[in-house]
Amino acid sequence: MSATPPRTAPEGTVAADHPHTERVDHRFKALPPDAEGLTVGELAAERRNLFSGGFTTPVLALSAESVEHNLRLLETYAERHGLAFAPHGKTSMAPQLFDRQLAYGAWGITAAVPHQARVYRAFGVRRIFLANELVDPAALRWLAGELDADPEFAFIAYVDSVRGVELMDQALTAAGAVRPVEVVVELGAGTGARTGARTEADCAAVADAVAAAPTLRLVGVAGYEGEVPDATEERVRAWLHRLTGLAADFDRAGRFGPEVERVVVSAGGSAWFDTVAEVFAELPELSRPALKLLRSGAYVSHDDGHYRRLTPFNRVPEEGALQPAFRLWAQVVSRPAPGQAFVNAGKRDAAHDLHLPEAQVVRSARDGSLRPAEGITVTGLSDQHGWLTTAEGVELEVGDWVGLGLSHPCTAFDKWQLIPLVEADGTVADYIRTFF
Numbered sequence: 227m228s229a230t231p232p233r234t235a236p237e238g239t240v241a242a243d244h245p246h247t248e249r250v251d252h253r254f255k256a257l258p259p260d261a262e263g264l265t266v267g268e269l270a271a272e273r274r275n276l277f278s279g280g281f282t283t284p285v286l287a288l289s290a291e292s293v294e295h296n297l298r299l300l301e302t303y304a305e306r307h308g309l310a311f312a313p314h315g316k317t318s319m320a321p322q323l324f325d326r327q328l329a330y331g332a333w334g335i336t337a338a339v340p341h342q343a344r345v346y347r348a349f350g351v352r353r354i355f356l357a358n359e360l361v362d363p364a365a366l367r368w369l370a371g372e373l374d375a376d377p378e379f380a381f382i383a384y385v386d387s388v389r390g391v392e393l394m395d396q397a398l399t400a401a402g403a404v405r406p407v408e409v410v411v412e413l414g415a416g417t418g419a420r421t422g423a424r425t426e427a428d429c430a431a432v433a434d435a436v437a438a439a440p441t442l443r444l445v446g447v448a449g450y451e452g453e454v455p456d457a458t459e460e461r462v463r464a465w466l467h468r469l470t471g472l473a474a475d476f477d478r479a480g481r482f483g484p485e486v487e488r489v490v491v492s493a494g495g496s497a498w499f500d501t502v503a504e505v506f507a508e509l510p511e512l513s514r515p516a517l518k519l520l521r522s523g524a525y526v527s528h529d530d531g532h533y534r535r536l537t538p539f540n541r542v543p544e545e546g547a548l549q550p551a552f553r554l555w556a557q558v559v560s561r562p563a564p565g566q567a568f569v570n571a572g573k574r575d576a577a578h579d580l581h582l583p584e585a586q587v588v589r590s591a592r593d594g595s596l597r598p599a600e601g602i603t604v605t606g607l608s609d610q611h612g613w614l615t616t617a618e619g620v621e622l623e624v625g626d627w628v629g630l631g632l633s634h635p636c637t638a639f640d641k642w643q644l645i646p647l648v649e650a651d652g653t654v655a656d657y658i659r660t661f662f
Contacts (some may be wrong), residue, residue, distance in 0.1 A: 233326075233329035233330060244321070244349065244659075245266055245321070245322065245644075245657070245658075245659030246265060246266045246267030246270065247265055247266070247267065248265065248266050248659070249262075249263060249264070249265055249266075250262055250263065250264050250265070250266060250269055251263075253643060254643055254644040255284075255285070255575075255642060255643070255644075256281050256282050256283065256284065256285035256286070256646075257269070257281065257282075257644065257657075258274065258279060258280030258281055258282075259280065259282070260280055261280070266644065266657050266659070269657065270654070270655065270656050270657055273653050273654065273655065274653075274654050275651075275652045275653060275654070276555070276646060276648050276652045276653075276654055277589065277594065277627070277652055278594075278652075279654065281646070283555060283556055283557040283570055283571070283627065284554060284555060284556040284557070284569075284570055284571035284575045285554075285555050285646065286552065286553075286554050286555075286575065286638070286641075286642045286645050286646075287552070287553050287554075287555060287645070287646050287647075287648040288527060288551050288552060288645050288646070288647050288648065288658060289549070289550075289551040289552075289553070289648060289650070290647050290648060290649050290650075290655050290656075291549075291649065291650055292527075292528070292549035292550065292551035293323070293326070293526060293527065293551050293647070294326075295548075295549050296525050296526055296527070296528055296548050296549060296551065297326055297327065297329075297330040297526065298330060299525075299546045299547075299548060300313075300330070300522070300525050301330040301331040302546070303499075303503075303545060303546070304331065304520060305331065306545075307503040307506075307507065308506075308507065308518065309494075309502075309503060309506065309518050309519070309520045310333040310517050310518060310519045310520070311327075311331060311332045311333055311519070311520050311521075311522075312332060312333050312334045312335060312336045312353070312355045312492075312519055312520070312521050313327050313332055313335060313336065313521065313522060313523045313525070313526065314335075314336040314337075314338070314357070314495075314521050314522070314523030314524075315335040315336060315337055315342060315345075315346060315523065316336075316337065316338050316342055316523065316636065317523035317524050317526065317527070317635055317636050317639065318523075318526060318527070318635070318639045318658075318660060319342065319345060319639065319640070319660045319661045319662050320639065320645075320658045320659060320660050320661070321345070321346075321349035321351075321659070321661070322656070322658050322659065323526055323658060324346070324349065324351060326526075327526065328351075333353060333517075333519065334351065334352070334353025334354055334355055334380065335351050335353070335354060335355075336354075336355045336356075336357050336521045336523065337354055337355070337356050337357070337358075338356070338357055338358050339358065340360065340362060340365035340368070340369075343356060343365075343369075343381075344368070345661045347372055347379075352376075352378055352379055352380065353379075353380040353381075354379075354380070354381050354382075355381075355382045355383075355492065355519065355521065356381070356382065356383040356384065357384060357448070357450070357521060358383070358384055358421070359383065359384045359385055359386050359387065359390045359394075359412070359421070360383050360384075360394065361390050361393040361394060361397075362397075363393075363396075363397040363400070366394060366397035366398055366401060366407075367397065367400075367401040369381065369398075369407065370398055370401040370402070370403035370404075370405075370407075371401070373403070373404075373405040373407070374403065374404045374405055380408075381407060381408065382408045382409065382410060382445065382446075382490060383407060383408070383409050383410075384409070384410060384411075384412040384421070384422075384448060385409045385410070385411055385412065385432055385435075385436060385442070386411065386412040386414070386421055386422050386423045386432060387423070387432060388431055388432060388435040390432075391409075391432060391435040391436055391439055391442065392435065392439075394407065394409075394439070394441070394442060395439035395440070395441050395442060398441035398442075399440075399441055403441050406440070406441055406442055406443040407441060407442055407443070408442075408443050408445045408490075409436055409442050409443065409444060409445065410444075410445060410446040410447055410448040410490050410492065411423065411429045411432050411433055411436075411444070411446075411447050411448075411472070411476075412447075412448055412449050413426075413429055413447060413448070413449040413465075413468060413469050413472055414449065414453075415449060415450060415451060415452075415453035415454045415455070415465055416453070416454055416455045416465065417455065418455050419453040419454065419455060420450070420453045422449055422450075422453075426468070426472055426475070429447070429472055433476060433481050437481070443483065443485070443486065444476075444481055444482060444483075444486070445482065445486050445488070445489065445490050446473060446482075446489045446490030446491055446492065446517070447469055447472045447473045447476065447490070447491060447492075448469075448490065448491070448492035448493065448519075449465075449469055449492075449493055450493065450495060451465055451466055451493050451494070451495065451498050451501070451502065452495035452496075452497055452498065457497075457498070459498075459501055462498050462501050463501055463504075463505060466493060466501060466502060466505035466506075467505060467508075469491065469493060469505075470491060470505060470506065470508070470509045470510075473489060473491045473509065473512070473516070474509070474510045474512065476489075477489060477512045477513050482513075482514070486514065487514060487515070488514060488515045488516065488517045489512050489514060489515070489516050489517065490516075490517045490519055491506065491509060491516055491517070491518055491519065492517075492518075492519035492520075492521060493506075493520070493521070494519075494520035494521050494522050495521065495522055495523075495524075496522040496523065496524040496525060496533055496536070496537070497533070497536040497537070497538065498538065499520055499522050499538050500538035500541055500542050500545075501538070502520060503520075506518040523636075524634075524635050524636065525548055526551075526635075527550070527551040527552050527635040527638070527639070528548040528549060528550045528551060528635070529550055529552065529577075529631070529632055529633050529634060529635050529638075530550045530552070530584050530586070530631025530632060530633060531580060531581040531584065531631070531632065531633020531634065532580045532581060532633045532634045533548075533633075533634075533635070534550065534633075550631060552631070552632045552635065552638055553586070553587075553629045553630065553631065553632075554571055554575060554576050554583060554629070554630040554631075554632055554638075555589075555627050555628070555629055555630070556569035556570055556571035556575070556612055556627070556628050556630060557569060557570050557591075557625065557626070557627055557628075558614075558622060558623065558624050558625060558626045558627075558628065559611075559624065560624065561622065561623065561624050564616075564618075565615055565616055565617075565618070566613075566614070566615060566616070567602075567614040567615075567616055567622050568611050568612065568613060568614065569611070569612040569614060569628050569630075570610060570611065570612075571583075571610075571611075571612050571630065572607045572608045572609050572610045572611045572612055573607045573608070573609050574609055574610060574641060575610075575641055575642075576607065576612070576630065576632055576638070576641070577632045577633055577634045577635070577636075577637040577638040577641075578607050578637070579634060579637050580633050580634045580637075581633035581634070582604045582605070582606070582607065582633075583604045583607075583612065583630035583631065583632055583633075584604065584630060584631040584632075584633075585599035585602040585603060585604055585614065585628055585629075585630060586598070586599050586629050586630065586631045587599050587628070587629040588602070588622065588626055588627070588628055588629070589626065589627040589628075589629065590623075590626055591623060591624075591625030591626045591627065592623075592625075599628060599629070600617075600620070601616055601617030601619070601620040602614055602615075602616050602617075602620060602622065602628065603615050603616075604630065612628075612630070614628070639660050639662075640660065640662045642660060643659065643660055644657045644658070644659055644660075645657065645658040645660070646658075
């Protein structure tokens with residue numbers, strides 16, 4: 227772990243100890259067979275070594291030091307730029323990591339669908355931003371119950387259509403909701419983009435519908451700049467100016483009622499948050515304080531592919547650098563011909579929707595020594611095999627472990643229910659439970 231002691235979340239936030247009471251058994255890939263029957267907490271207390279502690283391959287590991295570094299970096303970045311932070315929890319769906327994010331200053335956690343919000347609430351998250359329009363009557367009935375039962379629970383959701391507002395109001399009215407649901411009008415990122423009202427006039431119509439719905443309360447505007455078509459810095463900046471301009475227009479028009487204490491302006495995926503910070507800093511003064519809410523989620527683990535290439539820290543290196551925290555360890559199980567090898571990790575284990583894994587390091591099965599995976603390339607994945615090509619003269623034997631870097635953390639986390647959190651010397655300090 228890092229020299230700085232890990233922080234703890236404010237009391238009463240995320241009950242992240244729940245996973246430690248689960249029993250280790252066949253449900254969890256790669257965990258030591260001789261640990262069956264122990265609780266996860268008891269296994270963590272043994273501080274086994276990833277390579278010699280009985281783990282089976284393939285096994286996905288998270289670097290404890292890199293996770294803490296990334297948490298600290300985004301906290302510092304948000305503070306420096308006057309941003310609140312609600313990282314998208316869909317990346318990891320790991321309450322233990324939510325706990326760390328909240329400890330490092332996050333305002334709350336972002337969700338995309340009702341199931342995710344239910345997981346958050348089960349672990350005590352008190353502020354949830356739902357970056358989607360919620361029109362499911364069953365989910366709205368559940369939400370009304372949560373809000374009415376817990377005065378300290380804060381929830382904000384997108385709205386992007388008059389029909390969506392009507393459906394929300396009908397469901398909440400039928401549920402007997404007492405507290406109004408706070409909503410933000412989503413501005414779409416352009417023609418052909420994903421969700422969101424396409425024009426300022428469309429946004430105004432949605433806002434008018436909210437004003438007529440007693441179960442809803444308009445508190446701001448939001449969107450996702452990552453959906454700007456053919457995104458460039460100039461196009462993203464132009465769209466963000468539309469978003470902040472919409473907030474200012476709504477404020478001047480008196481669309482935020484007297485009970486609204488802060489105007490929410492939210493954007494920010496993991497590729498353009500530097501531009502978000504710059505444009506949000508130019509937000510005109512409003513009639514009440516603005517909550518400038520960033521929602522980047524992939525930063526907590528970063529990656530060795532998609533976000534390594536897209537991270538804004540490439541454009542602003544003076545602000546720091548994220549560290550990739552994932553490494554998938556697979557074992558060479560076949561060396562059938564010169565120039566060819568197979569490891570026992572495939573599509574069921576590795577993210578592969580954006581890029582193939584990257585061979586980074588080899589651990590010798592003979593003596594445990596490590597060496598760079600030079601001349602070794604992952605060329606394909608089957609369900610349970612990784613296809614490797616090796617350059618002439620590369621030493622790689624059956625039994626060797628190959629450490630693979632992954633691209634796109636959102637589709638790496640979801641393949642593993644319990645992930646070892648590993649210190650630099652190979653000691654497993656904890657296990658991260660996911661709930662997809």
